[in-house]
Amino acid sequence: SQQGEEDPQALSIQEGENATMNCSYKTSINNLQWYRQNSGRGLVHLILIRSNEREKHSGRLRVTLDTSKKSSSLLITASRAADTASYFCATKHAGGTSYGKLTFGQGTILTVHP
Amino acid sequence: NAGVTQTPKFQVLKTGQSMTLQCAQDMNHNSMYWYRQDPGMGLRLIYYSASEGTTDKGEVPNGYNVSRLNKREFSLRLESAAPSQTSVYFCASSEYGQGTEAFFGQGTRLTVV
Numbered sequence: 001s002q003q004g005e006e007d008p009q010a011l012s013i014q015e016g017e018n019a020t021m022n023c024s025y026k027t028s029i030n031n032l033q034w035y036r037q038n039s040g041r042g043l044v045h046l047i048l049i050r051s052n053e054r055e056k057h058s059g060r061l062r063v064t065l066d067t068s069k070k071s072s073s074l075l076i077t078a079s080r081a082a083d084t085a086s087y088f089c090a091t092k093h094a095g096g097t098s099y100g101k102l103t104f105g106q107g108t109i110l111t112v113h114p
Numbered sequence: 115n116a117g118v119t120q121t122p123k124f125q126v127l128k129t130g131q132s133m134t135l136q137c138a139q140d141m142n143h144n145s146m147y148w149y150r151q152d153p154g155m156g157l158r159l160i161y162y163s164a165s166e167g168t169t170d171k172g173e174v175p176n177g178y179n180v181s182r183l184n185k186r187e188f189s190l191r192l193e194s195a196a197p198s199q200t201s202v203y204f205c206a207s208s209e210y211g212q213g214t215e216a217f218f219g220q221g222t223r224l225t226v227v
Contacts, residue, residue, distance in 0.1 A: 033215070042118070042204055042218030043157070088156065101172070102216070104149075104157040 006089055006108040014113050019076040021108040023089030024069075030092040032065055034074050037086045037107070046074075046087075051094065079112045086110070116140055120205050120219035127195045127226045135190040135222050137205030145208045146188035147172075147216065148180060150201040157204065163188055165210075195226045 007022045023032070031050045035043040049056045049065045049072065056063045062075040076083055086107040093101050121136045139146065144165045149157040149172075159172030161180040169180050177199060179191045188207075192199060202223050206216040 035216075040221075042220045043206075043216075045215045045217070048215060090157075101159065103159075103173075106154060106156040 006087070006105045008108060009106070010109040010111070012111045012113065013079060015079060015081055017079055017112075019079050019083070019110055019112070021074045021087050021110070023072045023074070023091075023105055025072075025089075025091045026070065027091075028094040029067075030094045032063075032072050032092070033090045033102075034061075034063060034072075035088045035090060035104075037088065039085070043088065076110075079110075081112050081114045084110060084112045118205055118207055118217050118219035120203075120222050122222060123220065125222060125224050127192075127224065129196060129226060131195050132191065132193050133195065134192075135203055135205070135224075136187070137189065137219060138187045139205075139207040139217070140186065141207060141209075141217065142185070143207035143217070144185070144210045145214075146182065147206045147208075148178070148188070148190045149204045149206065150174065151204060151221075152201050160190065160203075192224075195224075197226045200224060200226045 005024050013019055031048055033048045034046045037043045047058045047063050049063050060077045065072045086109050088104050088107045090102050090104045118139045147162040148160040151157050158174050160178050161172055163169045163182040166185045181189045202221045204221050205219045208214045208216045
């Protein structure tokens, strides 16, 4: 099963609304990253949050991390049609056989309607 | 500044044929990776190279080989393509090690018939 699992699998909102995506993971991590993928393109790094951080902001993005619940959320405020994309969380393992490796979740497909 | 460049962008192979996917980065990164992306599976790591001269298996290495030709280039070879290798392949690089910001190429869409 996947280390990182995003929820919901798909999200459809109107322009100007906020979008919230969640990521849960199973093992201890060093950091968690969020990436965006536009249709037919490669992934683009959005933000990295370390295991000792609880919240981080970057422009219209806000990421939270709760290591006790092994979960993270990505909030996009005042969404735009250009935010339409798939969003992936990726976790860097802190131990075990996957130590140091980066594992991606299955992604959330966000559609923002103009 | 091109970032990560992959070639080709599209490829159709017959079962049993071989091919090499090329990847080059111009950011002087130490680490490079090959992932495959399949519907509903997210990205899965095939092989990675933590630094020039080293390569290691990822989650799904069977049927693939890699070569870290120099610091810039990291190629992925399919020796005998199978339909199960139909996928979109992404090359990525990062300054040092997994868990740092990774930069991705635009992908190679491979179909094995």
